[in-house]
Amino acid sequence: MTGSIAPTGAANKDTSTIQPGSGSGGTNLPGSSPLTTAEKKAENLARTARNLLLQQRRDAQEANVPADEPLFHIISRPSTPTSSVPSTTIPAAHNVVGLLSAFSQFSPGSQKKLQTLINTSLPTADNSLPDSVPKLLFSIERERPSSSTSHAQSFGIHPFILNLGQNRVHIPLSLFTTASTNKLHNNSTSIKQNIVYNASGTKCHLIDLTQFQTESEMDVADWHEAWNRCIPFLRTHSDTAVAQRWEEHYQFLSKQDDFKRDFHAILTFDIEQRTRYSIAPEAHNEDAYQRCFEARLTGTPIGVAEHTIRTTVTPVVIRETLPPTNLPFERAREPIPGPLPSASVAAGPATNSLNARKRQRRKESTRSRDISTTNLCSALTRPLSASPSSSIPPSASASSIIPNNTSAPSVAPLNTEPAQENAPNEGDATLLLGARLCPLDDFEEWYPPPNLSAPDEPHVYFNDLQPEPSPFDNDSDFSLILTPYSAPDFQRYLDNAGLLARYPELCFKITHRFLLGDLAPILESFTPDNLPSANDHTEVIREYISEELALGRFTGPFTRAQLETKIGPFRSSPLQVATKVGACGEPDKFRICRHLSYKGTLGQSVNDEIDAKDYPTRWGKATDVAKIISAAPPGTQVATLDIAGAYRTIPVKPDHKRFLVVYFRGFFYMDHNVPFGLASASGLQGEVADATVDIWESLAVSPVVKWVDDFALFRFPCETGPFADGNFHYHYDLTHAKELIAPLRIPWHLTKGQEFADSFDYVGFHWDITLRTVSLSERKRLKYHAHLLLFLQTYENSQVSKKEAQSLICKLSHVTFVHSHGRSYMSNLYAWLRTFNNDFTPRYMRSSVISDLKWWLSTLSIPSAPRSLTGRGPTRDYGIWVDASTSTGIGIIWNGHWAAWRSLEGWKIPGRDIGWLEGIAAEIAILIACAMGIRDANILIRSDNDGIIGAFEKGRSNNAETNLCIRRSEEVFRVTGLSASLIYVNTKDNLADPVSRGIYPADSLRLPLSLDLPAPIAPLFAHA
Incomplete structure (x- = not known):
């Protein structure tokens, strides 16, 4: 977590005693001898790193962040011949691991700034040597410090891995394989990083793990190879008891009698144990550990096995005894004499048959899919399938009846x-x-x-x-x-x-x-x-x-x-x-x-x-x-x-x-x-x-x-x-x-x-049928309201499991068929659901999710208002064309007349882009229809933006600003009985395109209408 990491280079040093100098930067540390130029440059690098960390905390909206530390002023001097005396060790070199770890948390832009500063601050190497002295290709002085002492073989542990641990994120074992280690060190500058929220809700930069092999894809060799690197890593970065416990865990698993046969289940158990510990460390319970391991070997869901003692496994032996007589559903059965049929007869085709080979191929191809654990920053989960009633828009054809x-x-x-x-x-x-x-x-x-x-x-x-x-x-x-x-x-x-x-x-x-x-x-x-x-x-x-x-x-x-x-x-x-x-x-x-x-x-x-x-x-x-x-x-x-x-x-x-x-x-x-x-x-x-x-x-x-x-x-x-x-x-x-x-x-x-x-x-x-309405039954409304209330009371300030989130979202998605204007209150929920990278890691709810759930709670707290099914007749074409441009604003053509709104300074912020402007254009067209007194009708709107057309059709958008635009339009629909069908036209054919770019027709064709824009967008536009 960016806000809780100790500043690099600040260990055992009270930076508050540094006094500002007369020039730029600070003076020497009190009570110490004057710093050399090399030491000042090293200290400047450390301070720059700490200042960048402070800026990261400010970017994350953290309060009470200290001011930046001043840098030492360094006087430029002509370069002098290099002395043969070995250079003095820079004190800050002892903190290189921490510095690199902090460096990995910076955004790509901050990393480039720091790299530029480092390159300009390093002393220029004098490579000139007498002709009589052979030039050395390798020397001790040119060696860089190891990133970590966790592993002596090949490369050390990369700071990206340390960064995962510092942010309490599960570190996939597959990052410790030789292939992953080489990739981290040889291609670190090309490795993508994602901005994510760690367990405490703090924004941080973490590597995108989809670029690496997943844990579930490891074979036996990968698994042993990774553990041989992970154990030294744990010895260095964990206390002795924790490191010893995980080493015993590895030894226990690797010494199983049927290790090769059961590797699939062993790997699953291993991933689950490490994932849970990294998220919520818990004291070791040997009894629960053994029960979970046995349950994984037999396939029982681990979450159930941890709290329930399993019954004795029935021995796989042939028994000819009669069943006990205390079961109420028995019928007497005599043992059936005679030998069992041979395996070839009982099983059908031999193992070399086509079906048997197909089965073996399917079995091998699906092994890696058995493990539901995926890594952090892996591909987003697919959007939850909507309930049958809400997955098809109201305008969908009923052709599926026959x-x-x-x-x-x-x-x-x-x-x-x-x-x-x-x-x-x-x-x-x-x-x-x-x-x-x-x-x-x-x-x-x-x-x-x-x-x-x-x-x-x-x-x-x-x-x-x-x-x-x-x-x-x-x-x-x-x-x-x-x-x-x-x-x-x-x-x-x-x-x-x-x-x-x-x-x-x-x-x-x-x-x-x-x-x-x-x-x-x-x-x-x-x-x-x-x-x-x-x-x-x-x-x-x-x-x-x-x-x-x-x-x-x-x-x-x-x-x-x-x-x-x-x-x-x-x-x-x-x-x-x-x-x-x-x-x-x-x-x-x-x-x-x-x-x-x-x-x-x-x-x-x-x-x-x-x-x-x-x-x-x-x-x-x-x-x-x-x-x-x-x-x-x-x-x-x-x-x-x-x-x-x-x-x-x-x-x-x-x-x-x-x-x-x-x-x-x-x-x-x-x-x-x-x-x-x-x-x-x-x-x-x-x-x-x-x-x-x-x-x-x-x-x-x-x-x-x-x-x-x-x-x-x-x-x-x-x-x-x-x-x-x-x-x-x-x-x-x-x-x-x-x-x-x-x-x-x-x-x-x-x-x-x-x-x-x-x-x-x-x-x-x-x-x-008589009223032509559909509603949520009172019994179901009360049931859903109680479920949602309990959900908010339980999880508003704590983490939610993926299964609980899915269950709630499925219920609310079902309700949107009646409360169609609630579709725009599902967008944040779907986006939140996609942040669950695996089935084991719970997540906090974002404030936007909590806000939308409270809207649903309020909606379900009153008897369900029915949705009207009254037909609106054919779609009405009022000659509506809409378009927008980032340079000028919004243009609308309505039955040969035009209207335009200029965008004002300050409109463009993150989330407000050309797509949002196109959505505002459609929203204004809907407001014009309302102002003209049109009711209970479906109006046709032409747009050249496919994304906005799809968003209005779904009733929601992944873009928060556009979603608010749709939400306001849905409220107009609810009150007036209007609806809109947006269709695509090519930009060159869009009659509103010139108007959106400030090319206005004659004033006599101006749409004679005064329209007040909604309060959230009124300060952003002026009527042209």
């Missing part, structure tokens, strides 16, 4: 029928895994974000619709296909509607199974422990397994040997139980999920082998619903339905059941249906749901939108329909709509959903 037709070979009618589930049982509201996908769910980090674009191609299928024989086909549990859907009836409905070309594989999949993905064979069983939260909620898991067994979707329990006999080698994924605190006095809810993104010691998860893009589906977004309601005739109504346990209705290909095994209390359960958390789950279930929507619409039940398992059915009034409600008649009611497709056997939830009505809830919002 996809384009695609052609594919049809499938002959099927004669086989899979086993049918008891559909009424699906309506049991206590089912724990019938939950729908929600962007705000606890498991969002495990579940791939939905692809909101409409699919252009059918789903990918991997074996040309041919059943594959398996050595386990004779096992009834292995071969079981469990689904409520009727394949023959889907075939008939799709054929009658002409939809078989769009869904050529669906009926085959319902009959024979759905593939989870292009999964490689399993060669050896992998059965990690469940996550610690599962051990804390064993009764919840017992009830869950009991439910699944009763519904026939689970089979078990089995010992490992029994299950391997039935399906071959398999893998289980850890269970976790998440507690969702009930809102408004409701009881807590428990959600159980399989962590199918868990890699463990394999370095490869089930989800890693699945490409979600191969499983497209349609998403009925909030913008689609808004478009329908805005154009709906009076009397329009909506009914909602919910598929019970939607994912759990999809049968899994028998060979893929070995990827979905559930482990609990020493026993295993075979799962026959798609679970929540699978990367392809939305697409697998979506194929059935999309077909259902298309079949309905072919029967004139239209339009229908759906989001995973939630369906919203619209109906419009007609003159002679058989179903009446008040003064309106309709072609169908909800019962009739369900009866039309009843043979498909869709398991509708018995309690969720509603009959046709004028208002309804969908994707987290309440929609009123």
Whole structure:
């Protein structure tokens, strides 16, 4: 931190006693002999460095910074012949490490100034030697002091590394490799530095670590090489106890029996331990250290393992004992006699097969992605995906409701029928895994974000619709296909509607199974422990397994040997139980999920082998619903339905059941249906749901939108329909709509959903068709307000984890669909989120972030004002052209008339550039429309600045000044019902370009309007 570093050269020296001389600079130090010219020059260098540090503190807005130290006056004298007597050692040379460390903190401009001063202050070397004396190429006198005594080999520790440590920034181990060391010393002048805020909030200059190898990319040799440099560094720059502890840490890891096999997990653990210590040093706890290490080897999240004692790992041995009899969900099972199938039979193709080689390549290529730790100043995190409702602008097309037709070979009618589930049982509201996908769910980090674009191609299928024989086909549990859907009836409905070309594989999949993905064979069983939260909620898991067994979707329990006999080698994924605190006095809810993104010691998860893009589906977004309601005739109504346990209705290909095994209390359960958390789950279930929507619409039940398992059915009034409600008649009611497709056997939830009505809830919002409004429900408003209030109380003056920041920003992003003017209050939040360089380093909130969060708190503290969905009609073209120039100001053309504003002195400060001026031009055009009395209309504005067009479309800008411009415009929109569509025109075609450069048309064409600019910008412009 710049403000807390002791000035270089000031150690053990009271600079306050230096008296000013009669000339420029100070005199000799009191009580000391007069300084030589060389010593004065050295002291001047030290003082210059200290003065530059003081200036850095002033630049960082630090208060009470001392005045600069005066420099010694040095009288220029003619150069004299060089004496043969060895030169006197300069006292300041002992502080060269500190001087270089301070030098590394300067901005590039300050570094250049100091280098210039050093070059002009050094004595001119007299290289003239008698001809009889040979010229030396190397000598002791020409050697420079080492940067640090931390390492005796090759170069020392570079000051850039010391600077990281002084600012309490994690020092990546990869900086100590030979390659990084050579780069630091040989190319230090070309290494980029970034201006960042350290842990105390002080601005400083740190090297951009993206120029170096990341820690996660190190191999075994790099890791040992780096530690051999890091240990001497720690011995020099840490106290003895700390250095000894880290040396023991290195020895402990490097002596692991399976070091090479487990290096991936060891490296991850090593990075986590060093990162946490560098950020928040904590006394060593051997018990916690060992638990975390064991957890990392098994893949358990470290944050959980530190606070929960892990249960004993189940030995990987073949057991033929029967399960204990105290489990409520058991069924008696006899040990299955006979030998296990050979590995080659159980695993499918041999290890040299194409699939096996593909799997090995994928495994190797994804190893480096397992570690979520990245270095400081690494590439910024991607902007958080907005919630589905806010990720599409209001003007987006609703074409994603119905996809384009695609052609594919049809499938002959099927004669086989899979086993049918008891559909009424699906309506049991206590089912724990019938939950729908929600962007705000606890498991969002495990579940791939939905692809909101409409699919252009059918789903990918991997074996040309041919059943594959398996050595386990004779096992009834292995071969079981469990689904409520009727394949023959889907075939008939799709054929009658002409939809078989769009869904050529669906009926085959319902009959024979759905593939989870292009999964490689399993060669050896992998059965990690469940996550610690599962051990804390064993009764919840017992009830869950009991439910699944009763519904026939689970089979078990089995010992490992029994299950391997039935399906071959398999893998289980850890269970976790998440507690969702009930809102408004409701009881807590428990959600159980399989962590199918868990890699463990394999370095490869089930989800890693699945490409979600191969499983497209349609998403009925909030913008689609808004478009329908805005154009709906009076009397329009909506009914909602919910598929019970939607994912759990999809049968899994028998060979893929070995990827979905559930482990609990020493026993295993075979799962026959798609679970929540699978990367392809939305697409697998979506194929059935999309077909259902298309079949309905072919029967004139239209339009229908759906989001995973939630369906919203619209109906419009007609003159002679058989179903009446008040003064309106309709072609169908909800019962009739369900009866039309009843043979498909869709398991509708018995309690969720509603009959046709004028208002309804969908994707987290309440929609009123009669009023044409959408709002945030009162229950959700109170929930979000409470969450935000607690967040501010907890973190306003302390650091926030990345996960907490993401969770809050996701909620607020969802709300912006209703509070569209709140989009400009998200820009600072997104920018703050991008400063999280890894998942382990918490960060303080900037003042701008706190200010915007308090605006959201105030907004959510009052009942939600609904957003109007009333259509504004066609976009109105008033002939509006806007432009700006930095030399003159702003020009606007309005229907052949012109207006201009000259920019005044002082307008240009950091953040106010040509982009900002172009934004002000658009803002003024909007203000003119308001002043002319235009209301509830969308106006067309032409601009030649793409950046501003995009910013107004998003409702926010990364530029703070431009963002304020958009914020003011959004407030005008909110009050007047106006909106603006900005379109691009080439600069040479922009009619406002000459006006913005001071070339004005005749006064008779001046726009006859007096306009008061907003207070924040009024002093910056004058009406031309």
